Amino acid sequence: MYSSRRCYLLLAAGLLAAGCNSARATEAGYFGYGSVATAAQIAGWDIDARGEDGAGLPPGKGTVDRGADVYAEQCAACHGTFGEGEGRFPKLVGGVGSLRDERPEPTVGSYWPFAPTLWDYINRAMPMPAPHTLSADDVYALTAYILNLNDAVPNEFVADRDSLPKVKMRNRDSFIWTDPRPDTMAKPCMSGCADPGDIRIMSTAEGRDLTPRTTGPLDTMQPK
């Protein structure tokens, strides 16, 4: 059951502030289901590296040159020899200065705010057909190579747990991390809300050949 001492500690910690009044509030281990995860078990799945400070990056290192070799073997088929992207697979390079354009190109070089995020993403999700199969060294090497393709690091750069968090990404200071919405404060007008003469259609989906069919078998409409 819930002890008053426990309540005091939790409140002091500023957590579960409503906990003491809640019938659900329990001590850690109250149910006793499952098993306490051992250090070895945690290590097996504890793969994350944080973007901003690189916390969680493992030992190991990789050069730009080594990265070029791994990239040619593991990545180029989809992302293109120089990160230009094949088909509709993502570009990894380019788009610098395009973010205010009508057709912005967000890439690692033009958009990504944190270099360790690149290590983390390659490590957890790439290559797409065989994710999380590369060694930490190869992931470091790929990270170095892709950063170098984007002129974010020099040719002699060696990626490791110390160097990656120090890489200053071009777009790093362009993000705000608190949600400023609501964007609009419209009032719910009910009648005569606009001059009927001002109501005009600015765009229509009629006649555009973009919509797959919604009856019969699945559409196999080809890329435009």
Place this chain on the structure above:
Amino acid sequence: MWPQGEENVRHNPLRSKAVLSDLASADAPLGRRRFLTLGAALTGSLALGGKPAIADPAPEAPPADAPWSQSIGAGVVDRPYGRPADTEASVIRRNVPWLTASAESSVSFSPLQELHGIITPNGLFFERHHAGRPDIDPAQHKLMIHGLVERPLLLTMKDILRFPQITRIHFIECPANGGMNWRAAQMNSLQFSHGMISCAEWTGVRLSTLLEETGVRKEAKWAMVEGADGAHMNRSLPLDKCLDDCLVVYAQNGEALRPEQGYPLRLVVPGWEGNVNIKWLRRIKLGDKPWHSREETSKYTDLMPDGTSRGFTWLIDAKSVITFPCPEKPLDGPGLYEIRGLAWTGNGKVKRVDVSMDGGVNWQSARPHEPVLSKALTKFTLPWRWDGRPALLASRVIDETGYVQPTIAQLRQQRGSNSVYHNNSIQTWQVKPDGSVFNVQLA
């Protein structure tokens, strides 16, 4: 007797002559033996794979028994799980083949034009995968909770099922729903313009219950939630939200989660953008700062007209759409219709929905249908006598915080058109005199 003669009978495999004569001579109640004979006859005719012949009755013909009214139907467990009628075969999730590089990292859309309630059937719930749908053995699936906890835990599915149960109805919407209409009206379809939303009854355990079981260390402010799919899909969530209303669920509309919805275990983050509702949930790690994973930096951030970007915009703002009429469901001549639609908000409950038939000059309040639940789809209807003249139909939701769904023009003033995500603007359907309906955007 069937008025159109013997021919129709022969074409109906459920009414083979042997079965009919058997039935005709059955003065006495059918005994077990007769049932067995009948069963064999029916099975035999079904195995031939013929379809029941459905003759088009002449318009002047009086109502008469159809073949299915003069034959015996399929028995129980003919379809042990069950499936929709064969004639509903078009009601399926659909994708836009040109939109994504591969089906494994892609999205499918719910056929909202064919749905009539606030609950999405499990087979029609929209899909979004980042590395395809894994087929997971629940006996091997585990949830690990670690990091800034007092007692790191490893839970099997059996363990998770023992915790106190909770059931809630919530929508999940991909923040890119409507993304293809940011620049202009592009998709002439309700399914493809709004189909990345679905709503289900979810059953599982409160995330707060699991975090009370592990204990939370005082430095913890964030949680990283991660899936067991190939993408190891992960997002950061503020601890406050985790302790507020997040659910770790194993059931959807009363049955086990579908594999494409995260079987055997997923997170539900009520009212927040779809991709934080991590599917195939295997790990929750508490920390003092957010992770800034690829899926919350490179993707799922909102690019603004000045070139800056917003991150951690989790909330689904209030949104609504008319589901009838719509491009897939045009009008059939002038007369009295019921306009139908759906409204929702991540901020809580829908307070009111207004409908305009003239492109937003005048509005009338529609009737919201019970139940009106927090962070769930709400259905609304409004009778409308269509005179056959051109109309511009639109719906506008007001949520319990007083927030009013904006027009696309109002939203673009703030957000430009490069956002990709969080387009919650009013949808306008243009109705032409022939009853056809088109997706349009107004000045």
